[in-house]
Structures are given as C-alpha cells and as structure tokens.
Amino acid sequence: MVVIVDVGAVLSRMRTSLATDAPLPRRSPSxxxxxxxxxxxxxxxxxxxxxxxxxxxxxxDDASMTASMLVDFAATSAALAPFAARExxxxxxxxxxAEDSPIYAAxxxxxxxxxxEGFVVITxxxxxxxxxxxxxxxxxxxxxxxxxxxFESPARVLxxxxxxQQRFFTRKLALLRKxxxxxxxxxxxxxxxxxxxxxxxxxxxxxxxxxVVLFDPLGDGFFDPLLQMVQKAAxxxxxxxxxxxxxxxxxxxxxxxSHIRKFWVNYVRFEAADGLAHIELRHPLAPSHLSIxxxxxxxxxxxxxxxxxxxxxxxxRFRFDRRNYGLLRRLIDVLNNSY
Numbered sequence: 639m640v641v642i643v644d645v646g647a648v649l650s651r652m653r654t655s656l657a658t659d660a661p662l663p664r665r666s667p668s669x670x671x672x673x674x675x676x677x678x679x680x681x682x683x684x685x686x687x688x689x690x691x692x693x694x695x696x697x698x699d700d701a702s703m704t705a706s707m708l709v710d711f712a713a714t715s716a717a718l719a720p721f722a723a724r725e726x727x728x729x730x731x732x733x734x735x736a737e738d739s740p741i742y743a744a745x746x747x748x749x750x751x752x753x754x755e756g757f758v759v760i761t762x763x764x765x766x767x768x769x770x771x772x773x774x775x776x777x778x779x780x781x782x783x784x785x786x787x788x789f790e791s792p793a794r795v796l797x798x799x800x801x802x803q804q805r806f807f808t809r810k811l812a813l814l815r816k817x818x819x820x821x822x823x824x825x826x827x828x829x830x831x832x833x834x835x836x837x838x839x840x841x842x843x844x845x846x847x848x849x850v851v852l853f854d855p856l857g858d859g860f861f862d863p864l865l866q867m868v869q870k871a872a873x874x875x876x877x878x879x880x881x882x883x884x885x886x887x888x889x890x891x892x893x894x895x896s897h898i899r900k901f902w903v904n905y906v907r908f909e910a911a912d913g914l915a916h917i918e919l920r921h922p923l924a925p926s927h928l929s930i931x932x933x934x935x936x937x938x939x940x941x942x943x944x945x946x947x948x949x950x951x952x953x954x955r956f957r958f959d960r961r962n963y964g965l966l967r968r969l970i971d972v973l974n975n976s977y
Contacts, residue, residue: 710803714783714812717801721758721781727898728760728813730832731767731823733790742770744855745823748891749774755895760813761793763800767823769793772800783812810835819849819898824860833864840884841877841963847908847970849901851886851894861887880964883971904974906951908966915958916944917970921977922952935969937962 693701729749735741749759749771759775761768763782772780777797784792784800792800803809814820814836822833833852839845852861865887872879888894906918915938923943932939938956945953954973958966 706804707808710805710808711812713801714803714808717781717783717799718812718816724758725756725818726758726760726816727752727819727821728817729767729771729821729823730762730825730829731771732825732829733762733764733766733768734826735766735770735824737770741767741823741855744853744891745770746774748821748853748894749780750776751891751895752898753779755899757818760817762809762813762828763792763802764790765793767825769795772798783809785809814839814845817848819851819901821851821853821894821898822861823853823855830864837881837884840967841881843910843960843963847905847963847967849886849898850884851888851897853888853894855889855891857889878962878964880962880968883964883967900974901970902974904977905970908970910958910960913957913959915956915966917954917973919952919954919973920950923954927976931956931969931972934972935965937965938969 690701690704693704729745731741731745735745745767752759753775757779759771759780761771761780761782763772763784764787768782768784772782772793772795774780775798780795780798782793782795782798782800784802785806786802786804792802794800803812810832813832820833820836822829833850836845836848836850840847840850852864854860865882865885868877868882868885871877872881886897888897904920906920908917909915928941928943931941935941935956938958941954941956943952943954945951
C-alpha cells in the first residue's frame with residue numbers, strides 16, 4: 639500500500655509540536671548515527687520562527703524547500719515509528735530488474751532470510767530490486783521509502799507500507815539513518831550514488847560503523863570494477879588503504895546474512911571524543927588480548943578495558959583521531975572474529 643501524506647495535517651502537527659519556548663536542544667553529533675534525537679517538542683517556537691523568517695527574507699524558494707523537507711522527514715518518521723524497536727537492513731539495487739531475473743529471485747530470498755532473522759527490510763520502494771525486497775520480507779517486516787518520479791510507480795506489495803518522498807536527499811537520510819546494515823545489489827547511477835554515499839558517511843564518521851555488503855548473486859564480477867577503483871584510489875592516496883575494510887563482497891545469501899550477523903556478535907557500539915574512543919563489547923577481553931591489540935593497532939594504542947554501563951558488557955578504550963575509520967572497521971572485525 640502507498641502512504642499518501644496529508645501535507646496540511648503534517649504541518650499542523652509540526653506547528654503544535656513547536657508551541658513551546660523551551661531552549662533549543664543540542665543536536666546529535668550525526669544525523670546518520672543511531673543515537674536518539676532530542677524530543678521535537680522541546681524545540682523553541684521562537685527559534686523555528688526566526689529561522690523560517692530568515693529563509694523567507696533571503697529567498698522564498700528556500701523557505702518552500704525547507705517546508706517540503708520537513709514534510710518528507712515527518713512522513714518517514716511516522717512510517718518508521720511502528721518498527722522503532724527492531725533492527726533494520728536496507729537493500730539497494732536496480733529498479734530495472736525484471737521479475738524473472740535471477741537477481742530478483744535472489745533479492746526475494748535474501749529479504750526473506752533477513753526477516754526470518756528478525757530484521758526489518760527497507761528498500762527504495764520502487765520496482766525491480768526494491769519491490770523484490772519488500773515481497774521477500776513480507777507484511778510486518780518491510781517498508782519502502784520511494785521517490786516521486788514521473789516515469790516510475792511505487793511498489794505495491796500487499797500490506798507493506800510505502801511512503802513517498804519529494805527529494806532524494808531526504809529519502810537517503812531516511813533509508814540510512816537507523817539501519818544496522820546495507821546490502822547493495824547490481825544497479826545503475828542511483829545504486830552507485832547510494833553506495834558511495836554510505837561509504838562516505840562511514841569513512842568520515844557521520845554514520846556509526848555498520849556492515850556494507852556488495853551482493854553479486856550472478857557471480858559475474860559486476861562489482862569488480864568498483865573494487866578495483868577503490869584499490870586504485872588507495873594507491874593514489876585519495877582514500878586510505880584501510881578503507882577497503884568498509885566493504886564486503888558476497889556471492890551468496892548465506893554469506894550476506896552471515897557477514898551481517900558476524901558484525902554484531904561481539905561489537906555493540908562505538909563513541910569518540912577529545913582524542914579518545916571506546917567500543918562496547920558483549921564479551922570480556924583477557925590481558926593477553928590487549929597486548930595483541932597494542933601490537934596490531936599501534937595507531938590506537940594503548941588499549942585498556944573498563945566496565946561498560948551494562949554490567950554484562952566490556953568497554954574497550956583507546957586513542958582515536960576521528961580519521962582512521964577504515965582501520966576502526968578492521969579493529970571491529972578482529973574483535974568479532976575472536977568469538
């Protein structure tokens with residue numbers, strides 16, 4: 639089913655939520671991380687009005703664009719609310735894949751497996767791979783976030799909601815912000831755009847560490863040129879050699895699901911500030927592990943441990959300059975592979 643947003647109702651709710659003069663809250667360090675955002679009801683009405691007045695004074699089109707962005711954000715927030723307590727995986731891929739394609743069948747199978755594992759599957763809510771993902775996950779386990787295009791109709795899968803967006807960038811924010819993993823199937827410009835968007839966010843720390851899987855169900859080397867380009871960029875110094883750890887190349891549904899599950903087997907979350915960082919782990923670390931980490935990751939040394947907020951977890955502490963996120967991903971892999 640397609641969710642048609644009542645713009646007037648959304649704006650009315652927004653005006654109601656702004657009816658307070660509480661001070662403006664501090665923002666989350668990243669729009670794309672999984673930390674909770676401030677309660678919108680605490681946003682100062684005076685601050686919001688001043689911002690809109692400034693936009694109107696500068697150029698009316700800017701105010702109009704901002705209003706449409708807020709409508710998009712409100713629509714996706716409402717649509718995702720029923721799935722708030724569940725982990726989510728987003729699937730990217732071509733809108734031009736036919737229903738009889740092996741890629742379509744593989745996407746359905748993957749989405750079904752992910753739903754069986756307890757994940758909610760999010761797709762771009764269009765045809766091809768996007769529809770296949772919604773069909774495979776099924777009602778109660780899937781949601782589509784579609785872009786309004788004159789030549790493309792949103793997916794219509796029984797009892798699966800699809801919310802329409804006016805702008806690509808608000809759609810990408812909704813697709814990525816609360817997802818625990820990203821799976822990329824073969825696709826065109828849009829798929830490549832989404833892939834490099836998430837890699838940029840991970841590389842710069844604007845999204846919490848998450849697995850990104852390039853899934854090539856045909857085994858025909860579709861992603862080989864992309865991987866080669868990343869290697870060439872690293873050789874030229876345009877990206878770090880460690881950034882290749884941000885990607886995993888898979889050729890089977892089992893490999894995709896296993897990689898996603900493996901990422902969370904020990905790792906819980908990561909935080910960094912003032913040149914230091916910590917990773918919360920599900921399992922304790924022996925002193926011998928710390929010496930191995932010191933030798934393997936001298937950039938982050940020295941490592942130490944402390945009890946985490948949750949009594950059953952361990953907090954691994956180390957130095958971090960908020961630049962080496964590819965190496966951070968390698969560290970997470972090492973910690974996960976220990977269990």
